[in-house]
Amino acid sequence: MTGETERRRGFTTRAIHAAHYQGPGKGQPIAFPIFQTASFHFTSAEEQEAVSSGVEPGFSYSRVSNPTTDALHRTIADLEGAEDAFSFASGIGAIHAAVAAVVGSGEHVVCTRQVYGGTYNLLTRTLPRMGVVHTFADLTDLDAVARAITPETKLLWAETITNPTTDVPDLRALAELAHAHGALLAVDSTFTSPYLARPLELGVDLVVHSATKYIGGHGDLLGGIVAGSRGLMRRVRVLAVDTGGCAAPLEAWLMLRGLKTLALRMERHCANAAGLAAFLTGQPAVERVLYPGLAEHPQHGLAERQYAGFGGMLSFDVRGGRAGAFGVIDRLRMALRGASLGDADTLVSHPASISQRFLAPAERAAAGVTEGMIRVSVGLEDLPDIREDFRHALESA
Numbered sequence: 001m002t003g004e005t006e007r008r009r010g011f012t013t014r015a016i017h018a019a020h021y022q023g024p025g026k027g028q029p030i031a032f033p034i035f036q037t038a039s040f041h042f043t044s045a046e047e048q049e050a051v052s053s054g055v056e057p058g059f060s061y062s063r064v065s066n067p068t069t070d071a072l073h074r075t076i077a078d079l080e081g082a083e084d085a086f087s088f089a090s091g092i093g094a095i096h097a098a099v100a101a102v103v104g105s106g107e108h109v110v111c112t113r114q115v116y117g118g119t120y121n122l123l124t125r126t127l128p129r130m131g132v133v134h135t136f137a138d139l140t141d142l143d144a145v146a147r148a149i150t151p152e153t154k155l156l157w158a159e160t161i162t163n164p165t166t167d168v169p170d171l172r173a174l175a176e177l178a179h180a181h182g183a184l185l186a187v188d189s190t191f192t193s194p195y196l197a198r199p200l201e202l203g204v205d206l207v208v209h210s211a212t213k214y215i216g217g218h219g220d221l222l223g224g225i226v227a228g229s230r231g232l233m234r235r236v237r238v239l240a241v242d243t244g245g246c247a248a249p250l251e252a253w254l255m256l257r258g259l260k261t262l263a264l265r266m267e268r269h270c271a272n273a274a275g276l277a278a279f280l281t282g283q284p285a286v287e288r289v290l291y292p293g294l295a296e297h298p299q300h301g302l303a304e305r306q307y308a309g310f311g312g313m314l315s316f317d318v319r320g321g322r323a324g325a326f327g328v329i330d331r332l333r334m335a336l337r338g339a340s341l342g343d344a345d346t347l348v349s350h351p352a353s354i355s356q357r358f359l360a361p362a363e364r365a366a367a368g369v370t371e372g373m374i375r376v377s378v379g380l381e382d383l384p385d386i387r388e389d390f391r392h393a394l395e396s397a
Ligand SMILES: Cc1ncc(COP(=O)(O)O)c(C=O)c1O
Pocket: 090, 091, 092, 093, 116, 118, 159, 163, 188, 190, 191, 209, 210, 211, 212, 213, 222, 223, 224, 339, 340, 341
């Protein structure tokens, strides 16, 4: 082997080349085919039994495995440094599977206080009915996390960058703390994507994505991913097969396609977000800008060490509370008023009335979500156009 072939290929090369289809005959497809089939047929009952029982490799039923979703799983596992990965019909489907695979009745989860609203609902509305209890804690405060851990704690749930306040937890320290108490650490890496963060390399046990966001990248699919060790993923796969939340082949194909341009898009999202954060910081109507790339961000140094970039998400507070924020949002002429993130289009939302609306006002305040806060998913447009849109919207604030 030459030195060239021994060298580990770069992220984008692997994202592009991790899964090529090898079919019969000469001439292979460059794009991986979409195996749009529910099940697979066999030449004999014996062969069917061998594949269905896992004795022989192959495919039997697409809820269990399918060549297109398999290609996605191989690619994600490669990019995350995981032994295995599995895809789901949505990010929240992936979150549910990751939690339910490792926590059962009578057991306890410690979760970041600034957690995504859907995860909050899962933990507070649905999982308590299955006997799973939780405590919210500020995961940037390790003493507070240690105090929240009980003998029943089986899982710590973190986000690489929290939504919408952009807090950054120390993943290595949290993993050590979790393991010292016999618990696991799972991390929602949606805001960072596999390009900016590799949580498993820091000791995290399971990494989860809403692929609806940066992995898909164009706002045209719903999907979720869980990745981790073979042992933990066996539990996630069993849960997925038993509950049926798997991604469909077309969605898996869209995720696979999104991965090929992820690095390029993330570089642009990061550059545009840094440019917008710098612009907003100087605006008289803006009281506070939350972006890990700003030197004054409380975890700026940690984010710099832990991630390959600061991401495309920022939040800022405007003067005048909710009315002030609504006024700015309504005056935007290019950015779209939309709840999702990670799209090519710049999207804005008002967390207090959208993603964090389920929280009581006191809980929102404790999570640092103000009435004047606007969250921006900074898109891929030309930065001068994004800046100009916000300059105009802030002018009469
Ligand atoms: C950080 C985070 N995780 C998970 C999800 C859930 O993803 P999905 O909408 O694909 O179910 C979202 C959705 O907004 C999110 O922002």
